[in-house]
Amino acid sequence: MKILAIAEQREGKFKKTAFEITKAAKEIADKLNCEMVSLVIGSAVESIASELGGFGATRVIVVDDPQLNYYSTTAYTKIISEIAKKESANILLLPASQIGKDLAPRLAVKLDAGLVSDCTALKIEDGNIIATRPIFAGKIISDVKIVADVQIFTLRPNVFTAGSSNGAPATVEKVAVELTQADFAAKAVETKVAVGRPDVTEASIIVSGGRGMKGPENFKLIEDLADVLGAGVGTSRAAVDAGWRPHDEQVGQTGKTVAPNLYFACGISGAIQHLAGMSSSKCIVAINKDKDAPIFQIADYGIVGDVIEVLPVLTQEIKTLLGK
Amino acid sequence: MKIAVCVNHVPDTEAKVRISSDGKTIDKAGINFILNPYDEIAVEQGLQLKEKFGGEVIVVSLGGDSNKETLRKALAMGADKAVLLKDDSIRDSFAVAAALADALKEINPDVILLGKQSIDYDNSQMVGLVGELLNLPSVSVVVKLEIQDNKIICEREIEGGHEKVESQLPIVLSVQKGLCEPRYPSLKGIMAAKSKPIEEKQIPAVNSKVETISLRMPQSKAAGKIVGTDSTAVKELVRLLHEEAKVI
Numbered sequence: 132m133k134i135l136a137i138a139e140q141r142e143g144k145f146k147k148t149a150f151e152i153t154k155a156a157k158e159i160a161d162k163l164n165c166e167m168v169s170l171v172i173g174s175a176v177e178s179i180a181s182e183l184g185g186f187g188a189t190r191v192i193v194v195d196d197p198q199l200n201y202y203s204t205t206a207y208t209k210i211i212s213e214i215a216k217k218e219s220a221n222i223l224l225l226p227a228s229q230i231g232k233d234l235a236p237r238l239a240v241k242l243d244a245g246l247v248s249d250c251t252a253l254k255i256e257d258g259n260i261i262a263t264r265p266i267f268a269g270k271i272i273s274d275v276k277i278v279a280d281v282q283i284f285t286l287r288p289n290v291f292t293a294g295s296s297n298g299a300p301a302t303v304e305k306v307a308v309e310l311t312q313a314d315f316a317a318k319a320v321e322t323k324v325a326v327g328r329p330d331v332t333e334a335s336i337i338v339s340g341g342r343g344m345k346g347p348e349n350f351k352l353i354e355d356l357a358d359v360l361g362a363g364v365g366t367s368r369a370a371v372d373a374g375w376r377p378h379d380e381q382v383g384q385t386g387k388t389v390a391p392n393l394y395f396a397c398g399i400s401g402a403i404q405h406l407a408g409m410s411s412s413k414c415i416v417a418i419n420k421d422k423d424a425p426i427f428q429i430a431d432y433g434i435v436g437d438v439i440e441v442l443p444v445l446t447q448e449i450k451t452l453l454g455k
Numbered sequence: 456m457k458i459a460v461c462v463n464h465v466p467d468t469e470a471k472v473r474i475s476s477d478g479k480t481i482d483k484a485g486i487n488f489i490l491n492p493y494d495e496i497a498v499e500q501g502l503q504l505k506e507k508f509g510g511e512v513i514v515v516s517l518g519g520d521s522n523k524e525t526l527r528k529a530l531a532m533g534a535d536k537a538v539l540l541k542d543d544s545i546r547d548s549f550a551v552a553a554a555l556a557d558a559l560k561e562i563n564p565d566v567i568l569l570g571k572q573s574i575d576y577d578n579s580q581m582v583g584l585v586g587e588l589l590n591l592p593s594v595s596v597v598v599k600l601e602i603q604d605n606k607i608i609c610e611r612e613i614e615g616g617h618e619k620v621e622s623q624l625p626i627v628l629s630v631q632k633g634l635c636e637p638r639y640p641s642l643k644g645i646m647a648a649k650s651k652p653i654e655e656k657q658i659p660a661v662n663s664k665v666e667t668i669s670l671r672m673p674q675s676k677a678a679g680k681i682v683g684t685d686s687t688a689v690k691e692l693v694r695l696l697h698e699e700a701k702v703i
């Protein structure tokens with residue numbers, strides 16, 4: 132048995148999930164008493180590879196090629212499946228990020244593997260990996276196992292904690308995989324990433340506003356709080372449908388699934404489709420003027436009050452606390 | 456242009472989902488099923504491609520007889536033909552993909568559209584599985600697309616932004632909200648759908664690679680603490696977040 136852990140990077144920097152995946156892989160490797168190897172793919176990424184050592188990696192394979200400056204589904208599928216075969220790895224761990232979700236099913240076919248996506252827990256029973264994943268938008272939790280020789284799991288970001296690096300080193304091996312034009316049948320040619328606030332799927336704190344914000348202009352209050360905390364900005368479908376906020380901020384069943392340490396729901400009623408996207412947040416704060424709003428049933432802390440009045444005071448108080 | 460759209464029949468988002476007595480499946484009794492919301496976007500995109508380039512839109516669904524309701528909805532929106540891959544048993548994603556890929560190979564479309572995910576099991580696997588099984592390129596979570604001759608340029612959603620992807624037809628795409636707004640079926644469309652064909656096909660069994668051990672309800676959380684009713688509560692809230700929850 133051998134685990135291959137895929138560490139995602141963008142523009143030469145590891146994503147937080149890279150450390151989460153490494154740590155999770157290390158824990159399973161210890162429990163199953165098997166080897167693990169990490170894999171980093173990209174252009175000019177060799178220098179960062181050893182960072183994974185601090186999270187439990189001992190051996191890191193790097194496929195470093197200037198053609199890989201942008202993500203390519205087809206090329207990455209080829210690289211990972213070739214390395215998996217060469218290493219005889221039979222357990223693959225990837226993040227349930229946009230790249231991980233894109234790759235995992237293609238790898239499953241290539242490696243004749245079973246795939247479980249978006250896991251929130253992995254445990255070992257009688258030498259088998261049992262994966263836990265929410266289904267029906269979190270209304271039901273399922274425990275599943277793979278009945279195939281090769282097993283692939285994608286792990287929900289922010290759920291498996293990486294902790295901080297212990298500074299341990301790792302050996303880095305550069306491996307070349309031959310890539311031809313045909314391997315880039317689908318290739319990214321440009322990325323447009325907004326700089327500034329983190330995306331909701333990656334933020335450890337999210338400040339979300341809903342219809343209770345009353346209009347797009349009041350989202351300034353949401354943004355102010357988010358900026359003090361270095362948080363991402365989220366929203367409900369009602370605010371998106373009203374044209375107040377862009378789609379990519381929508382949290383919920385038809386938006387993004389998030390699991391931050393702290394989630395502020397401001398003027399959001401807590402409809403089941405919204406809860407579907409954020410109920411696994413570790414701490415939830417609701418500010419809503421209706422004491423019967425369903426959001427209070429899952430909130431850890433609540434203020435029954437007017438968001439327009441409460442938010443500026445909250446931002447100021449947190450500024451003071453953080454010494455800003 | 457030949458366009459195929461894979462559509463799934465899923466419980467309504469409001470549905471109260473219960474676990475069957477076997478502890479492994481969902482009790483379907485009393486649940487209202489709908490055309491998967493993302494697949495509605497895929498159907499709309501298919502119709503728009505047909506309006507632009509001509510051709511036909513074929514919708515494909517795998518499931519029991521009740522999936523015909525979802526196929527009818529897609530036909531009422533304007534799809535030309537429907538194929539039902541009949542199977543009442545439980546299949547994992549791979550087993551569904553294998554049957555879809557077989558049917559799609561026969562249809563031989565230029566563009567295959569799927570939803571970003573089914574809102575029942577939330578797997579988000581089908582686009583990659585079908586793409587790899589058909590040995591075609593795939594692009595997932597597409598929010599914008601443009602086709603010129605044989606070339607396609609898509610924008611897909613990534614964390615914090617978008618990624619522009621180039622590829623060739625034929626291609627498999629999964630669509631995300633924001634790509635287009637699904638139309639409502641017109642009365643004429645609903646009438647016309649009644650006489651449009653739904654071809655039924657029997658499909659071979661495929662072994663599942665993922666086995667459900669058990670389903671359970673999520674642990675319900677104890678009700679939280681209401682700290683106050685106006686901004687005078689803010690000080691205490693911040694103290695709790697800092698000292699008790701230790702999240703700031």
Ligand SMILES: Cc1cc2nc3c(=O)[nH]c(=O)nc-3n(C[C@H](O)[C@H](O)[C@H](O)COP(=O)(O)OP(=O)(O)OC[C@H]3O[C@@H](n4cnc5c(N)ncnc54)[C@H](O)[C@@H]3O)c2cc1C
Binds near residue numbers: 386404419
């Ligand atoms: C197929 C489908 C998919 C969906 N997917 C999603 C999804 O992904 N994400 C999502 O969010 N929704 C989704 N929805 C919509 C969902 O059902 C709700 O309509 C939506 O979440 C409501 O948004 P809201 O809470 O902002 O608005 P509302 O439900 O209108 O709630 C506004 C809240 O603000 C409070 N309020 C008003 N004024 C103030 C004030 N001054 N101060 C404090 N509080 C105030 C009110 O008491 C109320 O509780 C989906 C629906 C369907 C049918």
Ligand SMILES: Nc1ncnc2c1ncn2[C@@H]1O[C@H](COP(=O)(O)O)[C@@H](O)[C@H]1O
Binds near residue numbers: 464491581
């Ligand atoms: N039984 C099915 N029949 C037809 N299409 C399906 C079926 N299941 C999934 N799909 C398609 O695959 C997409 C992604 O589903 P999933 O990978 O199950 O989350 C859906 O949005 C549909 O387009």
